[in-house]
Amino acid sequence: MKARTEFLFYVSVGVGMALATSSFTVVSGLFQILTSPWVLQLAVLLAGVFCAVIALSIAELASMFPSAPGVRTYLKAAFGPRFSLVLVYLYLIFTVLMAGVEGYMFALVFKAAFPSVPPTLTALVLMGGVIAINGVGLELPRDLQMATTYASVLLLLGASAYGFIVAPAPLGTVVTLSEGVSQLPQLPAAVGMAIFLYMGFEWAAPVGIKPKAYERKIPISLPVCVAVLSAIYILFVLALPLHVDRATVAGSSVPHVLYFEAMFGRAGTYVALVLSFGAVVSTFNAGIMGGSRLVFMLAREGLLPAWCGATSAKTGAPIGGVLSLGGVACVSALVVSHYELQLVLALISATIMCVIYAAFMAAALSLRKSRPQARRSYRTPVFPWLQWAVALVLPCLGLGTLFSVPEQGLRPVFWMLGCLVTALVSTEWSLRFVAVKEQRGSSALAP
Numbered sequence: 001m002k003a004r005t006e007f008l009f010y011v012s013v014g015v016g017m018a019l020a021t022s023s024f025t026v027v028s029g030l031f032q033i034l035t036s037p038w039v040l041q042l043a044v045l046l047a048g049v050f051c052a053v054i055a056l057s058i059a060e061l062a063s064m065f066p067s068a069p070g071v072r073t074y075l076k077a078a079f080g081p082r083f084s085l086v087l088v089y090l091y092l093i094f095t096v097l098m099a100g101v102e103g104y105m106f107a108l109v110f111k112a113a114f115p116s117v118p119p120t121l122t123a124l125v126l127m128g129g130v131i132a133i134n135g136v137g138l139e140l141p142r143d144l145q146m147a148t149t150y151a152s153v154l155l156l157l158g159a160s161a162y163g164f165i166v167a168p169a170p171l172g173t174v175v176t177l178s179e180g181v182s183q184l185p186q187l188p189a190a191v192g193m194a195i196f197l198y199m200g201f202e203w204a205a206p207v208g209i210k211p212k213a214y215e216r217k218i219p220i221s222l223p224v225c226v227a228v229l230s231a232i233y234i235l236f237v238l239a240l241p242l243h244v245d246r247a248t249v250a251g252s253s254v255p256h257v258l259y260f261e262a263m264f265g266r267a268g269t270y271v272a273l274v275l276s277f278g279a280v281v282s283t284f285n286a287g288i289m290g291g292s293r294l295v296f297m298l299a300r301e302g303l304l305p306a307w308c309g310a311t312s313a314k315t316g317a318p319i320g321g322v323l324s325l326g327g328v329a330c331v332s333a334l335v336v337s338h339y340e341l342q343l344v345l346a347l348i349s350a351t352i353m354c355v356i357y358a359a360f361m362a363a364a365l366s367l368r369k370s371r372p373q374a375r376r377s378y379r380t381p382v383f384p385w386l387q388w389a390v391a392l393v394l395p396c397l398g399l400g401t402l403f404s405v406p407e408q409g410l411r412p413v414f415w416m417l418g419c420l421v422t423a424l425v426s427t428e429w430s431l432r433f434v435a436v437k438e439q440r441g442s443s444a445l446a447p
Helices: 003-020 019-032 035-065 070-081 081-113 119-135 142-165 177-181 182-198 201-207 217-243 244-249 255-264 267-302 319-339 342-370 384-402 413-444
Strands: none
Touching: 003 142, 003 217, 003 267, 019 035, 019 081, 019 182, 019 217, 019 244, 019 255, 019 267, 019 342, 035 070, 035 182, 035 201, 035 217, 035 384, 070 081, 070 201, 070 267, 070 342, 081 119, 081 255, 081 267, 081 319, 081 342, 081 413, 119 201, 119 319, 142 217, 142 255, 142 267, 177 182, 182 217, 182 342, 182 384, 201 217, 217 244, 217 255, 244 255, 255 267, 267 319, 319 342, 342 384, 342 413, 384 413
């Protein structure tokens, strides 16, 4: 890749991973708890500020472990095998949940364009195609990744700007200061939910093409990803209520479809479909592939059965991880489709990632003390006390997110507890699995 486009590639990876169809479902959730656009924008902006601080800490970690899968490498180095493994399993659970939600959200957009096609069928066909593509080792070319992502960015920014131009009412009639003051108590939970909109920007960290990229290009690209996403979402949530009633937005899982239809009529449905397909290409496919490589890594460490680490003799693709993770993701899509759990699982995913991001922050600080002489080609300029503050606040924001949508009751809490128990049980099983293998190996070698 040419040097002048290398930085743009890193930004496209981070923005492309975060710019998912399910993000618009979270926008709908934000409209359910906040009716004031300026408070909603403040929530999105503050979430972006948090993620920018997180991004700079991740950049420091990436400079210590170039091209390494961060959720395993960074956390294991800082916290040891047991606690880091719990977080890895939480991350894999997040991957499975979001694959199901993303597949179903695309199916809803597809149904808006082609009403006769059942969403469940679309989701399963989509996921089956992704599993097959990953199984044979095909990956998105870098140029196509960049083209898809930047086309989506320009489409959203352009459609939002056009919405201001043709708005039926002045912007001041939608954004009023007094209306939002009473909603400020809901702001912390909304910030935790809005962090979902940025999830995936950290995927730019392990894709450095050469070690020198971790000195400047990767560290700068991470906060730039966050800034681009902030601009997209802030403009979109400001333009959206100018053309679509707030209650209608809050009641839809795919509000971007409503917006594009309001802008361009029936043709807007197909514009939304193209946008969602681009999101699937850059997000869903990469998520399954990245998660399957994490499964492969765990299998290589002996923490999972050997078949989970099976690879293709021709392409080296992690077939075992793709099939195991993809199979569970298909079940996730069926559950989401049948029970319409897209918002519940999005809230849980936001909570999980608040915890993961807090762990990244703590890992950067911990490794400064435990490995002060380790090579770091980049150090975050953020003050340590601010890093600790963000690391402590993030889990609290995530917890508040579980209670942010009163209509969902305690369902997000119960699902989150189930995810946590699953991660803890999986961790203990993996550690015992390794111990049994080592014991059998010792017995076999004994005279």
